[in-house]
Amino acid sequence: MSVRRLADVQPESFEFTPENKAWAATEIAKYPPGRQASAVLALLWRAQAQSGYWLPKPAIEKVAEMLDMPNIRVLEVATFYSMFNLAPVGRYYVQLCGTTPCMLGGAEDIKAVLWKRIGEPGHVTADGIFSWNEVECLGACCNAPMVQINDDYYEDLTPQNFADLLDDLAAGRPVRKGSQIGRASSEPVGGLTALTALYGVDGRSGPQSLSTQAPANDRRASLVQPDSAGAEARAAAEEAQINEALAKLPADATQEQKANAVGARPPALEAPRAVADNLQRIKGVGPVNEKHLHELGVFHFDQIAAWTRSEIRWVGAYLAFPGRIDREQWVPQAANLAHVGTGPKDSAVQGHQDVKKGH
Ligand code: FES
Structure with a gap:
């Protein structure tokens, strides 16, 4: 992870909304006296959500004040975790996983779409809709390559379905979260490979027949959904x-x-x-x-x-x-x-x- 710095341009102040202030009080109350600092991640996360998915410096200082922590300690936390954005992001903030399984699954091709469509990492498009960054493993390696956009995962990406996804988001059309090729959870791309008799995928089930699978390099196109x-x-x-x-x-x-x-x-x-x-x-x-x-x-x-x-x-x-x-x-x-x-x-x-x- 490269050095992460605060944005050059900052708002003058930050205040939690009354609703978030009340929520923060309940979070802090979960911890014993003297251990309020344990709520730092939760409060920073809420401050980021309130600020349009990024953390201004005054918000970091406000959290430090509320938790009776030195500013530098909260700043250390905010700059350590890539889940905290230190500069403004687009309405749709794309985090591309570039770690090995996703890289082997085609993350470089997805990255090329991002460069072409949005520009360099961290850049916010002129309409304010998109920005992106590359991050480490997001824990959905079985459905690589994948991205996180705001709070949701989009998996089994190809350059085409990812470009379509960005088009749909930009146009305000509904999008499908999770696997973009329709598989449930982490089931095999080509359908079941075990317990096939139990689930009726036994080579005698017409369209669900495993015997009709395409060659391995075409298996995404021939996905069957026994689920x-x-x-x-x-x-x-x-x-x-x-x-x-x-x-x-x-x-x-x-x-x-x-x-x-x-x-x-x-x-x-x-x-x-x-x-x-x-x-x-x-x-x-x-x-x-x-x-x-x-x-x-x-x-x-x-x-x-x-x-x-x-x-x-x-x-x-x-x-x-x-x-x-x-x-x-x-x-x-x-x-x-x-x-x-x-x-x-x-x-x-x-x-x-x-x-x-x-x-
Ligand atoms: S390597 Fe991409 S989600 Fe784990």
Whole structure:
């Protein structure tokens, strides 16, 4: 960690709000007489939150006064921990993990996006929206590469989904926290590799079949999600965010206007390449949705498999069922079907049978 210095420009004073002052009193009261200094991290953290996610010098001095500590002792704490920002940051402050697992997972590519989009570390964009810094391990190595933005983690990043994420934040659109490829917690990228029989991922489960996995270097694209409960929870959370955004639109907004408010339209083809895939082989896509997808220029499994979070939201809102694409796992299904290969229209009958059988 390089030397950390206080910002050149400082406010003249700092006072906790009455609410934070009362909160600080309860924090300090948790410790025995003479041990008030134990509350230093908590008070600095609250002071930072009140000051727009950075710690002005007067705030550090105020905490020292409240805890009866020399200023230098509190300053030592504030300059030691990278969780305390000593200069103003953007509304969205990005902390990029650059430690070994994230570096091996592609953190350098994510850093290149930050340099291009925001500029050098510590620089706040002219609109005040973004700033970034590189930090040490944030403890989410299993889902590397990752960043922390304000208080939330964003994991399994690629240059594309990270650029989309920044676009969505800048535009005020809802974003997905945690894994950007939809895996729950730290489950393997390619789906379960143990206890597969227990969870029904045993090579006989259609789209969830491990036998349909892509080669290792393509496994992110072919992510399967055996964790249907997790998929349901994630879909519900995002659906709520989208519905909140849609509720702010005029009542006569078109489907396209609604979709544009929450995401980005996916790339379209003017016509199928040779023959269209039978999209009805995706569980959840019936004749009506297949027709709509064709109208949107979507004819092939690999198109759906490549949808970003932003594009999933756009299509979900356009088709008036936000959350359903995640809930029914269209993207991992499409990824598997794209890798396995499938017949075109002549497999429609088989596709219907698959859906009816619940595969
Ligand atoms: S190495 Fe990046 S979170 Fe641990």
